[in-house]
């Protein structure tokens with residue numbers, strides 16, 4: 001058996017499988033991409049929303065659920081605690097009429113760090129939880145102190161045993177005023193779900209404002225939760241005694257949409273992404289327009305064309321500012337915009353791993369602490385064999401490959417499959433010459 005830490009996860013192949021047996025994407029670059037493509041359901045909305053099914057004994061029906069490794073891992077975790085699940089094409093139903101377990105096992109948690117989002121719902125429903133600590137990942141230490149300290153303020157106590165965090169609240173959770181050091185997406189989601197069934201009112205200050213949190217709050221409200229303030233930095237939740245089942249259509253994936261949108265400009269074409277709320281991509285669109293890309297949008301679509309004329313600077317920050325999950329992708333684009341651009345990563349401490357690979361393809365990017373200085377040059381990319389290291393870094397290598405002269409092989413694309421459903425099929429429909437092959 002071979003195991004290694006990759007990106008957000010361990011990948012464990014039993015038997016003789018290993019790096020050499022994994023899929024790769026082979027891309028013949030230099031072809032302008034044009035046309036319309038549909039955004040899929042959001043990975044980062046799906047995970048908390050699926051875990052919210054723990055909060056009710058009734059059935060929840062999910063649609064526009066992306067067909068991703070992380071979603072299937074989440075469903076497996078839910079089955080492990082007693083969920084009955086039925087799966088369809090981009091849909092699933094989950095019903096936890098009674099809990100058979102309150103444990104999230106190491107073997108699954110180590111493949112998906114978002115499993116920590118089981119903590120709040122399990123404490124709220126069963127007053128106990130045993131969740132393996134997710135550990136760090138390729139992009140950073142990814143601590144969970146804000147999750148634990150917030151739940152402690154609501155009456156939970158925790159101990160650490162064999163790499164598991166074991167929590168309990170024998171008298172149930174009670175509302176509290178919780179101010180977070182940083183607006184953590186995951187901590188906000190965990191506390192929002194826990195507070196929905198807590199006794200009394202919870203106020204979350206400096207809460208994260210991401211659209212995925214708004215989607216979760218709307219679903220919880222449809223289940224009977226009493227929530228206000230979602231999308232702002234202060235959430236107020238008055239706990240209720242129980243929540244009911246619901247049918248829920250997951251919001252679109254704004255990170256996939258931004259990635260697909262860039263495939264037009266970086267290849268000299270025009271791409272329109274449908275099924276989106278363009279407002280969720282405001283900070284991203286503004287940076288593209290500042291660079292000279294023509295961005296247009298309608299009620300449920302957004303389009304971009306033009307290869308960019310002017311270098312720009314951007315810094316990642318919590319929503320509604322520039323999303324860290326689109327940092328690597330924009331950097332690949334700016335590598336071919338003449339002039340010196342600057343990217344600053346303020347959220348994660350190690351999210352520049354795409355840079356050495358982009359430089360191997362012909363980019364000129366140097367790292368100075370949390371900043372990357374990009375010496376942009378038109379047509380800088382040449383085909384190469386490159387290695388994906390984490391989910392969004394993989395996407396930036398694919399974008400560079402689409403722009404590059406010649407053939408690019410992106411290896412270890414299991415990283416990509418965690419967050420993009422059939423990316424190569426969507427790009428092919430836009431004219432890309434891209435094939436998934438066994439390495």
Ligand code: EPZ
Pocket residue numbers: 043044045047114140141142143144145146147148182183184185186187208324325347348349391392419
């Ligand atoms: C979510 O991760 C997303 N994942 C990430 O997307 C995204 O990059 C991130 O939010 C920021 O937008 C999911 O939604 C499943 P955070 P999360 O808690 O919740 C620090 C992708 O590519 N922090 O907002 O883990 C942390 O170290 C993934 O789709 C603490 O210090 O992010 C980081 O510096 C990657 N203590 C900052 O907050 C804590 O308890 C933001 O992290 C929690 C976080």
